[in-house]
Each structure stands twice: as C-alpha cells, then as structure tokens.
Amino acid sequence: MSSVAKMIETIEDQMEAQSPEANPEHLRMVEALLFAASEPLDVKALSTSLPEGADVPGLLQTLEEIYETRGVNLCCVAGKYQFRTASDLAFLLRKEQPEQKRLSKAAIETLAIIAYHQPVTRAEIEDIRGVAMSKGTIDILMEIGWIKIRGRKRTPGRPVTYGTTEPFLVQFGLESVAHLPGLDELKAAGFLEAIPPSGFDVPNPSDELAADEDPYDPNEPEMATGSVNLDEA
Amino acid sequence: MSSVAKMIETIEDQMEAQSPEANPEHLRMVEALLFAASEPLDVKALSTSLPEGADVPGLLQTLEEIYETRGVNLCCVAGKYQFRTASDLAFLLRKEQPEQKRLSKAAIETLAIIAYHQPVTRAEIEDIRGVAMSKGTIDILMEIGWIKIRGRKRTPGRPVTYGTTEPFLVQFGLESVAHLPGLDELKAAGFLEAIPPSGFDVPNPSDELAADEDPYDPNEPEMATGSVNLDEA
Amino acid sequence: MTDTAENFDEFESTVLANDDEALLITVDGFEGPLDLLLTLARNQKVDIAKISILKLAEQYLEFVETAKKLNLELAADYLVMAAWLAYLKSRLILPQEKGSDGEPTADEMATRLRWRLQRLDAMRAASTRLMGRERLDRDVFGRGDPEAVNVIKLRTYKDTLYDLLTAYATDRVRKLGGKSYRPQMAPVLAIEEARERLERMLGKISDWSALTTLLPFEWSGGARRRSAVASTLLAALEMARDGKVQLQQASPFAEIYVRDGQRAPDLPHEASAPGA
Numbered sequence: 221m222s223s224v225a226k227m228i229e230t231i232e233d234q235m236e237a238q239s240p241e242a243n244p245e246h247l248r249m250v251e252a253l254l255f256a257a258s259e260p261l262d263v264k265a266l267s268t269s270l271p272e273g274a275d276v277p278g279l280l281q282t283l284e285e286i287y288e289t290r291g292v293n294l295c296c297v298a299g300k301y302q303f304r305t306a307s308d309l310a311f312l313l314r315k316e317q318p319e320q321k322r323l324s325k326a327a328i329e330t331l332a333i334i335a336y337h338q339p340v341t342r343a344e345i346e347d348i349r350g351v352a353m354s355k356g357t358i359d360i361l362m363e364i365g366w367i368k369i370r371g372r373k374r375t376p377g378r379p380v381t382y383g384t385t386e387p388f389l390v391q392f393g394l395e396s397v398a399h400l401p402g403l404d405e406l407k408a409a410g411f412l413e414a415i416p417p418s419g420f421d422v423p424n425p426s427d428e429l430a431a432d433e434d435p436y437d438p439n440e441p442e443m444a445t446g447s448v449n450l451d452e453a
Numbered sequence: 454m455s456s457v458a459k460m461i462e463t464i465e466d467q468m469e470a471q472s473p474e475a476n477p478e479h480l481r482m483v484e485a486l487l488f489a490a491s492e493p494l495d496v497k498a499l500s501t502s503l504p505e506g507a508d509v510p511g512l513l514q515t516l517e518e519i520y521e522t523r524g525v526n527l528c529c530v531a532g533k534y535q536f537r538t539a540s541d542l543a544f545l546l547r548k549e550q551p552e553q554k555r556l557s558k559a560a561i562e563t564l565a566i567i568a569y570h571q572p573v574t575r576a577e578i579e580d581i582r583g584v585a586m587s588k589g590t591i592d593i594l595m596e597i598g599w600i601k602i603r604g605r606k607r608t609p610g611r612p613v614t615y616g617t618t619e620p621f622l623v624q625f626g627l628e629s630v631a632h633l634p635g636l637d638e639l640k641a642a643g644f645l646e647a648i649p650p651s652g653f654d655v656p657n658p659s660d661e662l663a664a665d666e667d668p669y670d671p672n673e674p675e676m677a678t679g680s681v682n683l684d685e686a
Numbered sequence: 687m688t689d690t691a692e693n694f695d696e697f698e699s700t701v702l703a704n705d706d707e708a709l710l711i712t713v714d715g716f717e718g719p720l721d722l723l724l725t726l727a728r729n730q731k732v733d734i735a736k737i738s739i740l741k742l743a744e745q746y747l748e749f750v751e752t753a754k755k756l757n758l759e760l761a762a763d764y765l766v767m768a769a770w771l772a773y774l775k776s777r778l779i780l781p782q783e784k785g786s787d788g789e790p791t792a793d794e795m796a797t798r799l800r801w802r803l804q805r806l807d808a809m810r811a812a813s814t815r816l817m818g819r820e821r822l823d824r825d826v827f828g829r830g831d832p833e834a835v836n837v838i839k840l841r842t843y844k845d846t847l848y849d850l851l852t853a854y855a856t857d858r859v860r861k862l863g864g865k866s867y868r869p870q871m872a873p874v875l876a877i878e879e880a881r882e883r884l885e886r887m888l889g890k891i892s893d894w895s896a897l898t899t900l901l902p903f904e905w906s907g908g909a910r911r912r913s914a915v916a917s918t919l920l921a922a923l924e925m926a927r928d929g930k931v932q933l934q935q936a937s938p939f940a941e942i943y944v945r946d947g948q949r950a951p952d953l954p955h956e957a958s959a960p961g962a
Contacts (some may be wrong), residue, residue, distance in 0.1 A: 255829060255833075256829070256832060256833035257829070257832060258828065258829060258832035295826075302828060303828065303829060304822070304826040304827060304828055305826050305827045306826075307820040307825060307826050310820065310825040310826065313826075313827055314824065314825060325717060326717055328813050328817055329717070329809065329810060329813050331813065331816070332809055332810075332812050332813030332816050333809055333813075335816065336809065336812055348802075348805060348806060348809060349717060349718065349720065349721075349806065350718050350719060350720020350721065350723075350802065350806065351717055351718025351719070351720065351721065351763065352718075352763070390822060391821060391822050392816065392819045392821060392822075393819060393820055393821070393822060393826065394819075400812075400816070401812070401815045401816060401819065402811070402812050402815055406808055406809075406812060409804075409808060411804070411805045411808045411809065
C-alpha cells in the first residue's frame with residue numbers, strides 16, 4: 221500500500237470513529253464554501269447556506285481531520301473557520317513582504333500587554349512597561365486594527381480599556397484570546413494579576429466585559445484617561 | 454461503512470491504481486501552492502517550487518482524482534491548474550439581492566397596448582403606437598414574464614401574436630384581462646379626457662384565441678415576422 | 687555584556703562595553719528606566735528572581751552618574767527612578783527597621799521591584815512568542831484566488847396598474863392626435879391656412895360671396911373672428927395679386943366680395959348686386 225493510501229486510510233479510520241454520520245453532500249458544501257471564501261466563516265454563516273438540519277460543527281470536525289495532514293489545513297481563528305496552507309510549508313510560500321510599517325519595540329510590547337492583560341487601561345500598560353506611553357503607540361495599533369477600545373473601567377476617571385480585535389486573532393491564527401501562547405504560565409506566575417497586585421483576583425484576558433468594566437459608549441464625554449481622580453477634582 | 458468512508462475508499466482505489474508512487478509530501482506542496490496562488494499555475498511554475506525530480510504531472514493527476522468528487526475540484530484551463538468550487542455547488546456561492554425597478558416609458562406603453570389589444574402582432578403594436586419598436590422592448594417584457602407569444606395571426610407571413618401572462622395579472626392586481634378598465638372607466642378615472650379624439654376606442658381584451666388567430670406552435674418554422682407578405686414574395 | 691543584544695535582538699541593547707568595561711551609554715535605546723534596570727539585571731547573569739536589588743541599584747546610579755559626566759540628557763523619569771533607588775539602597779544598607787505605620791519595608795520594596803522586572807521580562811518574552819507565531823499572509827496563506835460570491839439581483843418592478851393605464855391612455859391619445867399633447871395655440875388664423883382654405887373653396891363658391899361668409903365655422907366669434915377676417919382678407923389680396931380671385935368693395939368699410947379670378951370681368955352694375 222502506498223503511503224498516500226495509508227494516509228487516506230488513517231483519515232478514513234478517523235472519520236469512521238468520530239463522525240460516522242457525516243453527510244458527504246454536506247461535507248462537500250462546507251468544503252466548497254470555506255474554499256471559496258476569502259474571510260473566515262463561522263458556524264452560523266455556514267448553516268444559513270446549508271440544508272436545514274445539517275450538523276455543521278460535526279462537518280467542520282470531520283473536515284478538520286480530513287485536512288489535518290494535507291497541504292491545506294482547516295483552522296479555527298477567532299471562532300471562525302478558514303482553510304490555510306499548512307504552516308510547515310511556509311518555506312514554499314513565504315512572500316518577501318515589505319512590512320508596511322515595522323512595528324516599534326514599544327508598539328509590539330504594548331500589543332502583547334493588551335492581548336494578555338485585556339481589559340487594560342493606558343495607566344496599567346504604563347505601569348507594566350515602567351514608562352509613559354507615547355500617543356502614537358496606541359494609534360498605530362488601532363490603525364492596523366489589532367486593538368480596540370472595549371469599555372471603561374469603573375474606577376475614578378472611568379479610563380477607557382483596550383482589548384484585541386478579531387483581525388488580531390485572524391492575523392496571529394488564534395482561536396480566541398484564551399489560546400494566546402504561554403498564557404497559562406503567565407497566569408500561574410501571577411504576572412497577569414490586577415495592577416497593582418492585590419494578591420487575590422487573577423483576571424484572565426477575556427473578550428467579555430470585566431466585573432469592573434462598562435461597555436464603551438463613544439458618546440460619553442471624554443475624560444483625561446489615567447490618573448485623574450474625580451474625588452480629588 | 455459510512456458513505457464518506459466509501460467515497461474515500463474509492464479515492465484510495467483510484468490512487469492505488471493510477472499513481473502508486475505519488476509522494477505525499479510533494480502532493481501536500483502542490484496542494485498548498487495551488488491553494489495559495491492568486492492565478493492558475495502551470496506545470497513549469499509548480500516544478501520550480503517543488504524539490505528537483507518531483508513528478509509534477511503525476512502529482513497533478515493524483516490531486517485531480519482526489520478532489521474529483523469533492524466540494525472543490527482541481528481544474529485545468531489552458532494548461533494551467535487551479536482549485537475551483539465544484540460546478541454543481543455553484544448555487545452555494547450565489548447571494549440574492551432584491552432590486553426595485555421601473556419599466557421604461559416605451560416598455561410600459563407597449564405592455565399596455567399588448568394588454569388591451571391582445572392578440573396583437575408586432576406590426577400592429579407599431580401601428581397603434583405610431584412608432585417603430587426597438588427589439589429590446591419586447592425582449593424585456595418577455596424576460597420579466599409579463600407577455601408571451603400566444604399564437605399566430607392567420608394573415609400572410611403568419612406573424613406571431615403577443616398576449617399577457619398570469620404573472621402580469623398578479624403584478625397589476627387584475628383578476629383577468631377582461632377586468633382592464635374600458636373606455637368609460639378610463640374616462641371616469643381621469644385617464645382620458647372627457648371627449649377622446651375621434652376614432653379612439655378601447656378594445657375588450659381576451660385570453661381566448663381570436664377568430665383569425667392560430668395557437669402558437671414553437672416548432673412551426675419561423676418566418677420573418679411583421680410585414681413580409683408571402684403573396685408578394 | 688554584548689551578549690544581551692544576542693539574547694534579545696528584538697530589543698537591541700544600546701549598552702555597549704568599551705575598553706575599560708565602563709558602560710558606554712546612549713539613553714535613546716531604552717524604553718524607560720524599568721527597561722534600563724532590566725538590561726542591567728540581565729547583565730548580572732543571574733535569575734531575575736534572585737537578583738540583588740542592592741547591586742542593581744548601584745549599577746543604575748552609576749549609569750546615571752556616567753550619563754551626567756558625559757553630559758547626556760536624561761529624561762525626568764530616569765532621575766525619579768535614580769532618587770527612588772538611592773533611597774531604597776540606603777534603606778537596604780541600614781539595619782532592618784520594624785515595619786511601622788503601614789509603610790512597606792525595604793525588602794518589600796525590593797521584592798516589588800524584582801517582581802515588576804520579572805513581569806516586564808515575562809511580557810517581553812510573551813510578545814516575542816506572539817510575534818513569532820505563524821502569521822497570515824507571511825507564513826500561512828488563505829485562498830489566493832477566492833471565488834466571489836455572485837450577487838443575483840432579484841428584480842421586482844414597481845409599476846402599478848395606475849402606471850399601465852396612464853401609459854395606455856397617453857400613448858393612444860397621442861397617436862390619434864388627441865388634445866392631450868396639443869400645444870396651446872394662440873387664437874390666430876395663419877395667413878397660409880386662410881389662403882389654403884380659400885383656394886380649396888374657389889371651385890365651390892358661387893359668384894360673388896361676402897368674405898365674412900367664408901370664414902371657418904369655428905372662427906366666427908370674438909377674437910378668433912377678427913384674426914380670421916384679417917388673415918382671410920390678406921390671403922384674398924395675395925390671391926387677387928396672383929389673379930386667382932377677384933375682389934370688390936362698394937365703399938370703405940363695406941362688405942368685401944370675392945369670386946373666382948378665372949371668370950370674365952363683370953359688368954359694373956353687377957358689382958353691387960350681391961349687396962343690393
């Protein structure tokens with residue numbers, strides 16, 4: 221038996237074991253939709269195009285397995301699905317892409333802090349980096365579309381909080397912020413604790429509104445962010 | 454065995470039979486290259502990216518077979534290869550978008566003439582309207598489905614006769630063409646002046662075959678419609 | 687010392703070793719005092735968790751001194767940190783005092799600083815890992831030639847029965863020369879029209895006829911009559927000049943008579959006959 225045939229047999233076994241009922245016609249449809257799309261698609265979008273009653277999550281799982289060892293893989297990014305070339309084939313495809321703007325050291329660090337600590341305020345970022353942030357840093361990250369203002373902290377001054385966006389997850393191939401690399405270690409070491417560390421709560425980076433966070437309302441009159449204390453004012 | 458597994462088994466058989474030596478790593482590479490390419494690739498282009506000695510035509514054949522029954526097929530156009538959605542799934546990639554339009558002045562006038570004067574030939578429409586009709590006008594009304602060829606006039610040349618359809622009645626809220634308002638009603642409703650020009654009459658349209666009309670037989674050899682007179686020819 | 691740069695090439699250090707192992711500094715390269723402290727800590731080549739804060743404070747203060755000697759301008763926060771570290775250093779050297787009125791002890795302050803350095807270090811490592819991930823369109827690629835979704839226009843027509851009937855009425859009335867589209871005419875009978883009319887009537891009028899009896903029926907009243915009379919008279923005069931009619935008038939303002947120009951001239955007495 222050739223090695224290709226062996227590969228296929230493995231896939232077959234997986235499919236038999238896990239998704240004995242995957243409807244081959246539905247499988248073809250999901251395959252076609254995901255192949256054709258330029259953007260990741262979520263279960264809901266796929267469901268609207270498929271016949272009623274199609275088991276989209278099951279189909280996706282089957283497809284993920286079928287493509288697992290192939291040159292193209294089915295990836296889950298930002299909770300949506302997209303076919304992407306296998307990462308081990310990057311050498312074949314890597315494009316010499318002049319990175320439009322090489323991100324500054326400050327911007328890269330700020331992005332990581334926002335990703336791991338979200339929701340996070342400007343003052344908290346500054347505390348971690350030990351330096352005042354230049355205005356441009358946040359602007360650049362917002363312009364690229366990797367971060368967004370997500371809410372306001374329920375503390376004096378109601379500073380805005382930052383978080384990462386869906387394009388950020390898509391760009392870095394993350395299923396969700398909970399899948400950030402090394403998140404667990406950072407959490408275990410206590411580096412993601414509230415700032416200053418209270419020693420009690422260990423916030424996870426989360427897209428959900430935090431307990432002390434209000435949703436962002438762009439119409440709310442802007443206040444100086446950071447350290448303005450209403451009680452003192 | 455599930456039908457997916459059966460499908461896979463068929464693929465496996467094909468592969469065993471035809472390309473026992475297809476290198477699975479090379480297969481992955483071709484797959485990734487074709488997937489990521491922004492245009493179809495030919496054997497030469499693929500060969501330059503693949504390790505030396507790779508059997509590109511063989512790999513392409515294998516891939517073509519693997520994808521033959523899938524939602525995505527490998528297609529060869531003008532000697533170049535690309536993945537395309539299986540043609541029977543093209544309907545998945547269609548999105549419907551409503552659009553509201555109005556008929557052109559010529560089209561609605563023609564439609565009105567056909568409605569009132571049916572069965573009516575092209576030449577008669579032109580005579581009633583006093584202007585030559587552009588070919589497009591009838592075509593548009595036929596395409597919308599509001600008029601149809603209903604018969605042939607028993608006159609030299611046997612020109613086809615036009616009449617209105619069921620969708621026409623639905624669109625204009627008419628129970629039948631006989632319910633089109635007559636002269637007096639048109640006057641009463643203010644569509645016509647109290648004293649219409651002499652010679653003005655409003656016919657009583659009917660779905661029934663007229664005395665000088667034959668039912669339309671699409672197989673009847675077509676003749677030049679309109680004014681060609683066989684006796685003169 | 688130069689190996690720091692290798693460890694962390696993303697954050698290229700500007701701390702360089704010169705010949706006498708003193709720090710040669712350019713402050714521009716640091717992302718603030720904490721970054722400088724972290725770089726110095728790395729130079730100690732021990733686990734940051736076990737770093738000697740006392741030694742670190744000394745190195746920092748030395749750095750600031752060197753910068754002053756070299757007349758390098760240091761941002762205010764570097765100086766604030768220097769002051770704080772000098773204070774911490776003095777407290778670390780002094781025998782441990784009892785923690786009083788809630789103020790943190792020197793050890794607690796040192797621990798807190800160490801923790802902040804560790805955290806910054808950890809976040810930097812995390813950012814390196816993050817940036818090192820397979821990135822879309824750099825390392826992994828989506829479909830290069832996505833197939834566009836075809837938008838099918840579902841056309842509906844707004845035309846109503848009202849539109850249909852309006853179209854029918856206007857179209858047909860127009861064709862039949864109905865009034866709907868006739869432009870408003872001034873109540874003037876054109877001379878050409880009057881002449882044409884006269885010419886047509888010539889064969890039919892018997893002998894002398896009063897001009898006013900030849901006016902078109904619908905022009906026989908009001909302003910229209912005046913226009914008709916004037917035009918018909920002018921037309922008659924033109925035709926008389928061409929010899930097509932003969933005209934006669936008994937006296938000024940009297941009725942004008944007309945007859946076919948082909949007829950032989952009448953006897954004078956006949957002239958007044960019709961009016962007599």
